[in-house]
Amino acid sequence: MSLKLYLAGPEVFLPNARHMLDAKAAMAREFGFEPICPGDVTIEPAPTRHEFGLKISAVDEGMMNRADGIIANLTPFRGIAADVGTAFELGYVCAQGKRVAAYTNMTANHFQRTREFYKGEIAEGPDGRKRGPDGLSLEDFDMIDNLMLHGGIERRGGFIAVHDAPPDALYTDLTAFRSCLDWYASR
Amino acid sequence: MSLKLYLAGPEVFLPNARHMLDAKAAMAREFGFEPICPGDVTIEPAPTRHEFGLKISAVDEGMMNRADGIIANLTPFRGIAADVGTAFELGYVCAQGKRVAAYTNMTANHFQRTREFYKGEIAEGPDGRKRGPDGLSLEDFDMIDNLMLHGGIERRGGFIAVHDAPPDALYTDLTAFRSCLDWYASR
Known part of the structure; x- marks a missing residue:
């Protein structure tokens, strides 16, 4: 088969x-x-x-x-x-x-594309997470897409x-x- | 329970x-x-x-x-x-x-958002499908997102x-x- x-x-x-x-x-x-x-x-x-x-x-x-x-x-x-x-x-x-x-x-990868989406305007917040200007955090896990x-x-x-x-x-x-x-x- | x-x-x-x-x-x-x-x-x-x-x-x-x-x-x-x-x-x-x-x-809905993505530049092809300028077809099924x-x-x-x-x-x-x-x- x-x-x-x-x-x-x-x-x-x-x-x-x-x-x-x-x-x-x-x-x-x-x-x-x-x-x-x-x-x-x-x-x-x-x-x-x-x-x-x-x-x-x-x-x-x-x-x-x-x-x-x-x-x-x-x-x-x-x-x-x-x-x-x-x-x-x-x-x-x-x-x-x-x-x-x-x-x-x-x-x-996923992170690079999301960073590009924000035209590089990424800042690391007090919680250690990278965020775009809209406050939404970015996954940075060396993955091709969302971790799921x-x-x-x-x-x-x-x-x-x-x-x-x-x-x-x-x-x-x-x-x-x-x-x-x-x-x-x-x- | x-x-x-x-x-x-x-x-x-x-x-x-x-x-x-x-x-x-x-x-x-x-x-x-x-x-x-x-x-x-x-x-x-x-x-x-x-x-x-x-x-x-x-x-x-x-x-x-x-x-x-x-x-x-x-x-x-x-x-x-x-x-x-x-x-x-x-x-x-x-x-x-x-x-x-x-x-x-x-x-x-999904169709309206995709049409907006193409700034309204949608044309119906010979196969009856609506397509964007990039040739990709749009789902038009009165659904909130992709049909799956x-x-x-x-x-x-x-x-x-x-x-x-x-x-x-x-x-x-x-x-x-x-x-x-x-x-x-x-x-």
Whole structure:
């Protein structure tokens, strides 16, 4: 039985979503895995947009329930953090006790990105925490994203790949995705 | 046995984190619930920042494992989406089949916030999807955030409260939090 891997990430939003999902699935099959991709199943029409969204949620959760593990693309999306849908899915699969791997195509870590968000205006408060001008504290834990995501993967023996993709290939470069496949194959 | 509720959200980053966590916990106790808050347990020192972050992750996951349900504060954080740590936690608790409630202190929904992110420059493509100037598609499902979060709550019979908090009380207004407690109490 080949390992079933849920391929999570913001690829579904790309103009060439179908192409990217197919490329990731093909690469996973090369390694002998069975890819499970959101976007692979045609969702039946629904009376409202809202109900259509609920159907996609149901299909994607069903896919995770059938998977043995996940490869989550945590490359920052529309801001300094991972796509929240992917973060939800990573937490879901962690709770199920399944295998977890993730990657990011940006080498600047969570702290560096948050510092950049504040244009470097960071001050250390009396409590020893670094804070932005808005008073909100910054996590500085040498992690690729919020500690629940990075910690959730690392603490259960998962794998994290970091790759410096060219800006114009931030969501299409599959180098780090392949590293995750390599890791699954070596286990 | 009183219901144990994990109180997830970006409050831990606030300048008055301790005060806010205590206020939420006190309100939960008024309703007869046992609040479980990240930030409540003193984390032992660790040799590196990274290992300290991992310890927090372990403590917070342990708290979720002990909880019967969650109230997740999904108010947008440092951008247009919910805090990714909170999104992870919501997915985690959904997978455990526990009770779920969430709130946001911003009435603009996911689509409206993403449209604002693109300064209104949205075009509908040949595939019928609305896209920003970067080609990325927008979810338009009348949901408070990404469909996995909103759908994950609604599909399992959870509760979502939306409140129009004043901008200076975006992370401190507890009106919607109280609505979630009301909902738990009425079940």
